[in-house]
Amino acid sequence: MISFEKKFAIVMLSGIMSLAASMTAFAASGIKSVKINIKSDAVTVGKPRNIDDITVSTSGSSYSIEGVDFLDMGTNWELTDIPKITVHLAADDNYYFSVYKAEDFKITGGELIEARRENTSNDLYVDIKLPALTDQVSLIESVTLNSSGQATWSGAQGASGYQIKLIRDNSSTIGGVQNLTTNSADLKYLMNRQGTYVLKVRALSSDNSKSGSWVASNAVSISQADADKNYSESQSRTTQGTWQHNDKGWWYTQADGSYVKSAWKQIGSDWYYFNADGYMLVGWQQIGGNWYYMDLNTGKMLSNATTPDGYYVGASGIYSANGK
Structure with missing residues (x-):
């Protein structure tokens, strides 16, 4: 009987432990x-x-x-x-x-x-x-600038073009940000003042939605003599560019491969204005607080003339409220 009771107690204890384990699991x-x-x-x-x-x-x-x-x-x-x-x-x-x-x-x-x-x-x-790398661009490995204003940089995978900016004395950006489709540029015409110049370049993706990091060139010190020489030689360089267009409009590619953005450009004897994407504007445009009229077909700014809708623009192309 005693043996049976001990055995029964052990079975009961084992059951309680199993139940406790099950309750913990549950x-x-x-x-x-x-x-x-x-x-x-x-x-x-x-x-x-x-x-x-x-x-x-x-x-x-x-x-x-x-x-x-x-x-x-x-x-x-x-x-x-x-x-x-x-x-x-x-x-x-x-x-x-x-x-x-x-x-x-x-x-x-x-x-x-x-x-x-x-x-x-x-x-x-x-x-x-993770996101596909299709629209990304690889890092530009090197950028080189010399005292004659010749700049080159390594190509980037996935790039449709490049943005460049020339900086003088770590402060002034000379000539603004330019957009190029080449891996080189002649910047002699911008290096016409004494100072230290650095060129920064970054790659643009195929749809221009993404851009790479800015990569800096070596620093180039330009003496006053070098600056005068660059200015003199740049005056004789060709400035002839080419007109190009797509379904969005017309733009003007300059001799160095760049195109004008958010700025006026004199081509021949006529003036044109290009928007932030580099496209030529037509019709009435408010620029710098003044109104101008660009021919609807050619894009050239009208001056000393009456617009098709009867308003007068002066010699500078600015609309004058005094005439019609």
Whole structure:
């Protein structure tokens, strides 16, 4: 009898322990949504693949990031690549992942591919597609400027053109920001004052929606004698450009490959105005607080004339309220 009672007590104790374990398991809470934030701006065309270029964080609680890795292998990023990563999440104690649908995932900076639970739903592996590199541009490796004003720079993958700006004495931008489709420019005509010059160049993407970082050239010191020489020689350089057009309008490409933006340009004996995108304007335009009229067909500014709608513009092309 005593033996039986001891045995019964042991069985009862074992049952209580099993029940307690079961109750603990049932007490674990399910994680029903996952929030992942990704920043991948440092992933650019031409750079080596480095997982440290990607920053991943979570907005939710009850779980943490255990690791991040690339899904695909490779060396340098190419223009045709679509980066993909796997994010390993681990649930906190007394929690497990209970996510089953795409709607359970809130991902910024990427797009869910798939997710899988492992280790009794305590681990979650989330595969994510990052933005394609199609519209990106690679870094310009080098920019060179000499005392004669000749500038060259290395090409960038994915670039449709380049923006350049010449800076004198770390303060003044000379000639504004120019847009080019070439990898070189003759800036002699701008380096006509004594000082130290640096050229900065950046690449533009195929649709101009993104641009690369500005890359600076070597510094070039110009003496007064050099400046006078550059000015003299630049006066004899050709200034003939070419007109070009597309479905948006006409623009004027200058001899060095740049085009005029947000500025007047005298071509031959006529004046034209080009907008911020470089296109020639026509009709009535308010510029610098004054009204001007540009011929609807040719775009040239009218002066000392009456516009088609009966208003008089003076010698400078400015509309005069005194005449009609």
